[in-house]
Amino acid sequence: MTTRTEKDSLGEYPVPADAWYGIQTARAVENFPISGRAPDRDFIIAHARVKIAAARVNARAGWLDERLAREIERAATAIADGQYHGEFVVDRFQAGAGTSHNMNTNEVIANLANVALGGERGVYHPLHPNDHVNMGQSTNDTIPTAIRLAALAKLTRLVSTTHDMARAFDALGAREQNTVKSGRTHLQDAVPTTLGREFSAYAWTLKRCARRIQDTAIDLGELGLGGSAVGTGLNTPPHYAKQVCTELALLTGEALRPAPDLCAQMQSMADVMQLSAAVRGLALELTRITNDLRLLASGPRTGLAEIRLPPVQPGSSIMPGKVNPVMLEMLNQVCYQVLGQDAAVAAMTQAGQLELNVMMPALGSALFDMMDWLTRAMTAVTERALAGIEADRDRCRAYAHASVGLATLLNRAIGYSAAARVAQESEASGQPIADLVAAHGLMDRQTFADLVARAASGDPS
Known part of the structure; x- marks a missing residue:
């Protein structure tokens, strides 16, 4: 060379x-x-x-x-x-x-x-x-400023991607709003609900996560630039901090302003940590939602199999014809990695000393990684998994009508204790609740079926 x-x-x-x-x-x-x-x-x-x-x-x-x-x-x-x-x-x-x-x-x-x-x-x-x-600058004020500006750029993309996934779930929710299925609590039979309600709930949760991430932008827009080495503004022209924020706002399109205390904005990375925590919250919710989808798609014969995911690649090197939920598995792995990066951000946030947090390069890197990885992973799942989900409506209906949880619908008619005995009889005999209700003369089959449909739709009557 x-x-x-x-x-x-x-x-x-x-x-x-x-x-x-x-x-x-x-x-x-x-x-x-x-x-x-x-x-x-x-x-x-x-x-x-x-x-x-x-x-x-x-x-x-x-x-x-x-x-x-x-x-x-x-x-x-x-x-x-x-x-x-x-x-x-x-x-x-x-x-x-x-x-x-x-x-x-x-x-x-x-x-x-x-x-x-x-x-x-x-x-x-x-x-x-x-x-x-x-x-007019120091590493001590330019680097934390650049970290915040980069985070704001990534925040916009992550929030947009989160809304894209929420829209995909909203569309599924609307499509399957009348698909009655058994609810499950503690992974046990519960009262009936609809597949559409589950999907719509995921959408609402993601929109709330997006809002919480977006809310952190307000504090991230307060910059310590102009504080120079320790927040005093040494070697800067008059009114430099305000003017330089104005120029950066023009360059980035972000709502930027000087921090009320330039020294504090070099000592503290708490606003960056709050963004990391909001991203962690999204990752935790995504982990839960992803695991739900994997359960709903389990099978195809010995699992729940209430939904079918689009096949994107063969699932096994030894079992012919096996197809795995690979996109969801990938998102799970990314979410766990995000949790690790958030833990690193938290540790480095508290590692600042006196007038400076010297851990900023690694802190920024961890934050950037978690935001980029999640943005890309969510985009991939939305495009290659959610867009092709199909519901097995017959299976959902069969589970719903076989559920022991239907005994709950009898509470108002015969009371909790009597309903519990019907549930126990159903579990012991294998007979559906509807059959036992008819056999005991508690309610005719059509009336009970209508009761199931109203309960699934959320009709309190």
Whole structure:
């Protein structure tokens, strides 16, 4: 590999000759060969936008030469538009607070700008990564700001995906609103319900999860940018914090504003943790719903088999013709992984010390992973599982009319104790409740069937 030599406060160091990054990034690449994972795409974009906003405000204040500001903005805009992402090479597990990533961004922008101004890579003139690209900033305020901006971008996609899944369940609920089936509590026979009611309940739950995730956006929009190193605003122009948030709001389309206490917004990641907790809540509900669907689809002969999932691949290397609920199994695995990432976010949230939480690089990575994984997994399940669900209405009806739980419908007519004796007789003899009701002269078959239908539909009469 051909290299160029750059120099920093620690001395000289080789940098790949064709790299747009510089010496501090090269040192970090050697220091942190940990996960092999490059930075998150939304995070790269968010951090580049921070540099654009800062350059605009610094130029307006007269602190930054307008020509240099234009080149910083041009280079950072290219990054925000998706170019040069291969130049962001620092591992996700890196120096505390994210200094290595901040310098990775500063160096790429500086080199791009200097070449555009007629200079060369690695010779930081007329534009310097620290003096100009990083002007009025610190790792301590740019990294937590970029984490929040990236989280807001992912939040929008996750909420949209959650609503997509909810709409799929709503459609199933409407289609199967009259499909009577046995309810089950404690995995035992219970009173009748409908398949549509189960599906509609899943939709409502998901919409509530989406609302709770969306609600966290309010606090995430409060930024500590402009606090500089410890929240004092050292080395920033007058009114910098407010102006830089205004510029970022224009760049992102998000409702952004300076945090009332810039120091607090660098010490605390509690707002990020609240988003993580809301995503965890979604994962927990999805786990429950997914397990329900797997139970309802169990079979095809020896399980419940009340619904059929679309076959997407063979299910066994040894059992011919076997088809498994693979999409739902995948979603289960993702949900469990999300719970682990949320636990990591929680632990790192409390690990901040004094004026800074140095765990931010890994904290952000864990949050980004859980949101991306869940978004992709839910999309896949909605498209490849929910869209093709079929109900076995005959089986649902047969279970409903064979259920011992139908004895509950007799409570008002003969009382709880007498109804319990009918249930016990049904369980012991294997005779359906309807047959016993008719045999004992408690109610004719049609009247009882009508009672079952009304109970399933939620008619209290």
